[in-house]
Amino acid sequence: MAEDRRLERDGGIAAAVQRTLARRYRAERRFRLFGMIAVAVGLLFLAVLFTAIVSKGYTAFQQTYVLLDVYVDPDVVHVGNLDSADYQGLIKTSLRELFPDVKGRRDKRNLYKLVSSGAGAVLRRMVLEDTSLIGRRLRIWVPADDDVDMVIKGHVDRTLPESQRRLDDQSLAWVEVLERQNRLEKKWNFTFFTAGDSREPELAGIWGATVGSFYTLMITLLLSFPLGAAAAIYLEEFAPRNRWTDVIEVNINNLAAVPSIVFGLLGLAVFLNFFGLPRSSPLVGGLVLTLMTLPTIIIAARAALQSVPPSIRDAALAVGASKMQTVFHHVLPLALPGMLTGTIIGMARALGETAPLLMVGMVAFIVDIPRGLTDAATVLPVQIYLWADSPERAFVEKTSAAIIVLLAFLIVMNAAAVFLRNRYERRW
CATH class of the missing domain: 1.20.5 (Single alpha-helices involved in coiled-coils or other helix-helix interfaces)
Known part of the structure; x- marks a missing residue:
């Protein structure tokens, strides 16, 4: 049982x-x-x-161009006025020749709007490069207006009532005539990659913002990496363990979570109002982003130093190396890949920041390409912000295209961080 x-x-x-x-x-x-x-x-x-x-x-990577037969009239363009000649007037004359029935003043204004206001600059550049073109008839491609560009790209429904289109029926009829004559063609939009900002969507580009981002990130990298690495090495290897060190470490961790706009306010108060540095310049933008990225770089650098086994330090000290030699000859080379990875991630975050740069004036409309650290400039995220706020339909595709370029930069930077970590990081 x-x-x-x-x-x-x-x-x-x-x-x-x-x-x-x-x-x-x-x-x-x-x-x-x-x-x-x-x-x-x-x-x-x-x-x-x-x-x-x-x-x-x-679609922003392509631009619609119009083929025109332009006569470079010697009475309008001659050696004495190559820079200031009325090249846009010659473009208008060629349009009137294509549509001789257009007589009214209002109709002529609408006709001239088929091409970009920058069409004359294309002709000017050609004449300045080769003055033998004066007195000759040229067949040249000039950029179309953004409204024509949107119609050709299919972003505007041609069957909509005239009141719901930016192009009236007459202008749309002219566009269809140009299409039948094979005078409209979409080409690669080099202007988008080589020009600065513009009020005209077909003339706007990201090169000015790209150069501004480069200068700003260069200042950020040159300041944040040495300062962040030095602070991490001192706190991890040399600083005494006491109350003040604990306070510093806690504040560094807290600063990493501070909203970025707070650093913009700090830059506005200190760098612009107190030190009087030039507003909207990459120098000020780089200083602000340095303050923002320093906590991230310090934390990442300390984590990289902590990942080095204590046996490395003990072995170096056992053979007679000093504390300084142990850190810089043995520990730092092993921790450097992790520190570089953290720095690249910090730079990627800085590249995508907008709020702190708005506070120091980098939201201004800037056409010229910056040539130095103190020139007025903007950056890619701010350029995207400005275009997103523009009413023209053509700026919608420009905004998305700039986002694509920005994402490509971020992906490349993060891929570089992953490569450095996988290529040089030691497995213990």
């Missing part, structure tokens, strides 16, 4: 264990399913985001 009761008890325990295991396995399967769903939803949102940006922005 006792044996039977023992077997019955053991069987009950085994059954209970099996039920418990079954519940655990079901819970584990549910957890894995929820995790897969979460990853799938995240990837779906990411795919939707990228699809929306690319679908709206890829």
Whole structure:
């Protein structure tokens, strides 16, 4: 009987264990399913985001051009006025020759709007490069107006009522005539990559903002990496463990979580109002971003130093190396890949920042390409912000295209961080 009761008890325990295991396995399967769903939803949102940006922005990499037969009239353009000649007037004359029936003043103004206000600059550049073109008839491609560009790219429904289109029926008829004559063509938009900002969408480019971003990040890198690395080395290797060191470490961790606009307010108060540095300059922008990225770089550099095994330090000290030699000859070379990775991630964050730069004036409308650290400039995120606030439909695709370029830079920087970590990081 006792044996039977023992077997019955053991069987009950085994059954209970099996039920418990079954519940655990079901819970584990549910957890894995929820995790897969979460990853799938995240990837779906990411795919939707990228699809929306690319679908709206890829057309900005092309620009509609109009083929015109332009006579470079010697009475208008001659050696004495090559820079100031009325090149846009010659463009208008060629348009009137294409549509000789246009007589009214209002109709002529609408006709002239088919081409960009920068069309004359194309002719001017050609004449300045080769003065033998004076007195000759040229067939040249000039940029079309942004409204024409939107129609050709299919962003404007031609069947809509005239009141719902920026181009009236007469202008749309002229566009269709140019299409039938094969005088309209989409070409690669070099202007987008080589020009600065403009009030005209077809003439606007990202080169000025790109150069401003380069100068700003150069200042940020030159200041933040040495200061951040030095602070991390001191705090991790040389600083005494006391109350003041703890206070500094806590404040560094807190600064990493401070909203970026607070650093912009600090830059406005200190660098502009107190030191009087030039407003809207990459110098001020770089100083502000240095303050913002320093905590991130210090934290990443300290983590890299902590990852070096204590045996490295002990071995160096055992063979007679000083504390300084141990740190700079043994510990720092091993921690450097991790420090560089943290620095690149900090630079990527700085590249995408807008709020602190708005506070120091880098939101200004700037056409010229900056030539130095103290010239007025803007950066890519601020340029995107300015274009997103513009009413013209053509700036919508410009905004998305600039976002694509910015994302490409960020992906490259993060890929470089991953490469450095995988290529040079030691496995202990």
